[in-house]
Amino acid sequence: MRLTSFLVLATTALLAFVDIVSAETTITRNTPAAIHSNSDNVNELSAPKRMLRTHDEDYEERAGPEKLTGLITSGAAKMADSDMLNSHLLLKTNGVQFLKELKLGDDIATALQSSKMDTLATYVNLFNKKHPDSKISVIRTLTAHYGDDAVARALVVATENGNTVERVSQLRRDQLVDCQKSVDDVFNLLKLRDNDYAALSTRKLEVLEDYIRFVNTKTNGQESLAKAFTAGFGGERNVALILRAATTDTFARKKALELEDSLIKLWLSSGYKPERVLKTLRLDKDITRALKNVNLWTLGKYITAFNTNHPNNKMSTFGTLTAHYGDDDVLEALRSAMRALDTKKMAIRLQTEQLDDWFTSGKSVDDVFNLLKLGDDGFAFISSPKLDRLDDYIKFVNSKASGQTTLLQALKSGFGERELAVNLVQANTYARGSAGAKAKPLQEAQFTQWLDEGYDSISVLTKLFKVDETKLNTASMMGETVASQFKQFYEKANGVSTKVEPRRS
Template sequence: MRARDSDDIVATYIWSAKRDVVGSTIAQKVEDVLLDSWMPQSADDVFKLLKLNTGGSNLFNYPRLSSWVSYVTKIEGKQADEQMYTVLKAAYGDDELATMLAASKQFFALGDVAKRLEEVQHKVGLIEGETAQRFFTTLKLNTQGDKLFESPALHSWVDYVTKLSPKNADELMLSALKTSHKDDFVLAKMFIAAKESSSTKAIAGKLEQAQVSDWLRNEKSADEVFKLLKLDDGVDDLLTNPLLSNWVIYVEKLNENPYSILLGKLKMSKLTATDDKLVEMIMKAKTEASTSSIAGKLEAAQLEKWLSEKQTAAGVFKLLKLTDEGTFLLWRSHLRAWVDYVTKLDAKNPDDVILSVLKPYYNTDTKLASMVLTGRSMSDDMSAKFVKIILNKWLGEKKSADDVFDFVLKESRDQALQSRYLDTWVSYVKKVDKEEPYKTMFLVLQKRFDETELKYMLSHAAESSRTEELGWRLIQEMWLSGKESAQNVFSRLHLDRVGSTLFKQPDLAMWISHVTRLDAKNADKKMLAVLQSFYSKKQLTKMLSAAKEVDETKAFATRMEKHLLLSQGK
């Protein structure tokens, strides 16, 4: 084989063969012969013989490196790793070697060799007294600029410094970094970016903490660090600045309230110079995942500021310029801050305070309802809160179902049952009349619409998925009001067309309810009479027997069967 190929090619063949289960034993024997043929050449000589000195950063990708490792191990024994390191250092230098080793530690074939050689490199550095700074320079990390955390050699340096000084490693690393990156702002930005990568997140977090400790050691004020991080250069976008969290952490270490200070900083921006603009910005930031936490704390600081200034609920309402919002009040994001403030002022009766402040601006129930209902399109908890407030107000004032219909639905005219505000009126009627709310609703409608209009409205409501249940309940009230017979309602519900599946029909329950409410005393007799007009004795007996086996129809079928037997004189 060697007659045809050079040693480096033969070594490559051997490496490939050793990976094959069948050929591995033979390959090992061939390699042993090859290694013996190199004796007594030095590790450096064989390194060059295999042309490994030209491998560059791809050295650990060369299959023939494996044979060299085997040879050095054979001739050097326990000192093999040190000898290999010496040869590699001479060929590539510490910086390139560190990068190669760091990148190669993950390789399946020679990864363990790379790990051992890195250990040797660190051991030599420790013996020679390499400082964190010197090793940083040796690995040429000082030339990486803002790409520092992308360098594989960084991990070797971090491991080295950790061995050099386990207790003060973070401090030493920060000190070394500051020699090549003298600007705290640049370093902080690098740490933030490095935290986005899983491979550098941990070390970047530790260096951030070391930077904070460094500021504390040098007694930097909150304002000084604010300027160091150049946060004063972009106050308009302050809440979205990723470095803001670094400053907040530092100020909290000073035992100061960062959010109170921040409020003052934000007031320096033209965009947030007034309370209404400031709070609007804070409330908007609360809806964004990246700023919601800090915005929530800023809001709390603002509320505390108003409390310390002894601001009234009405005063803050004016400060936030909510006085001229009219029907669009609930559309304003900073309304939430005002409600939160009112709740702080009077935790027991916030709703009463809210209504008292709103009264001069919404001096009729119609105006109040219009504002609240316009805000319902926002579909949030604040809208629901205000709906609850006005419903409770009307309940307390004993407003009738008629009154609230006029407040809420009068303008909708014959489209009342399609109005998006319908639910508010329905909810109120159910609170006012817990016994027969649908009867009350029907009576209110009956006063306002003629028979033709009302029938159309109820029919249309029953056909809509949103109001289907309400529509049918109101239709039932219309039938009761008109004293519709059991026979007529049976036909109106199309139960006369279902044959033997009658007891499986969902509308059967409505028919039973109607007849029972119309004439409770004679309901069963009337219903049996209707059934007998559509089914023979044999059919009815069979249907009732089957219906008695179903929980939902058991009671009704049992009663019908009893009356059927009585009607036959048995």
């Protein structure tokens, strides 16, 4: 009797359920494809329908209380879902309100894993059929509730989850199609500027790149990541700074170099000259600050690319700086930069370019002496870094042209024989430390040359200081000092006395 009552109850419930699902408002079972909800830009994808069968031979043969209980429970749940969907459709509940009704929570990552997402997609499809003039979409619903930034990040992460890859991939496609914003708008929506150079390693970057490709495909446009970052970070100078900083980050370095190359190509295609890039990067205000600015490396990289494109009009970073600031200011700034740890590397690079620029432009050693204005320094030239620059250039020229020019020859040519002798005497007297150590070998080299030319102390006075041989006592104090020091050198070299005896007429 108990079994009979149970069967009657079960049959009644099943028949009632069949009536419900057969009604005009039959609910479609949603597959992952149904996530691709209706929108004005996308063709609707209809989900396959599965109707509960009213006749099942297997059931007739093997139906039992346990199986009937399961069917009744499942049927009751479906009836509840159907009633809920229908009631919300009648109330014209919007997507966000329905999402809250599903209690998907405030964590988008968790929501994407939930089977309730299928229910949301089903509701969106039904809503759009019933209210074609007020269409909604799953992606708009999610972004309205969770925010563009959170949804974008979560979709990128969820793409790697095998359980949701189809659903998430469709949502990302819908995200692109549904978005009616510019590339710059999407950059701002993703709040990439807040990430600074870490934006280059965030998953949000994938969303922006996908959108750029989508826009270019649809509009045959010329949007690029370089343009988006330039606009998003407030100009080429700022984005260049960020990219330079990012090259020191393990995770961001690769993308930073790629983007830097894109930026350089953008400048090349725009016909920028090195001077224009110097100003674009704001390296044109103060040479000392420019040497400390990491954007100077970007300028150097651009000039390398520029020279590849213009082999007959090659430039250099050093040449660009001197053309803008002048030789004196650049040389002075380089001397200071060589003493600072944070600028020494750049200073060395620029000094190497400096030598090559001088040689390529056809400057002689005498030209460089004059360019460095060593003649204005008097005996203080011995302690000037400019002397090292001249010596470096002499060695550079000798290596390029198999020359035999010496530093002494260059100084004699620049100062003149007599003035050099005076400067070296004073340097030996007043210079200290390394400067004094430089003066002595130079003076000995000059004195050795005088010996080879047959000079004695009297010859020094008569030939160099133009003292009348009959009036040697009229020689200046400096002339007598030079002659006296040479006399000592002469005696040591020859082992003889060369006491100066003024001749009387």
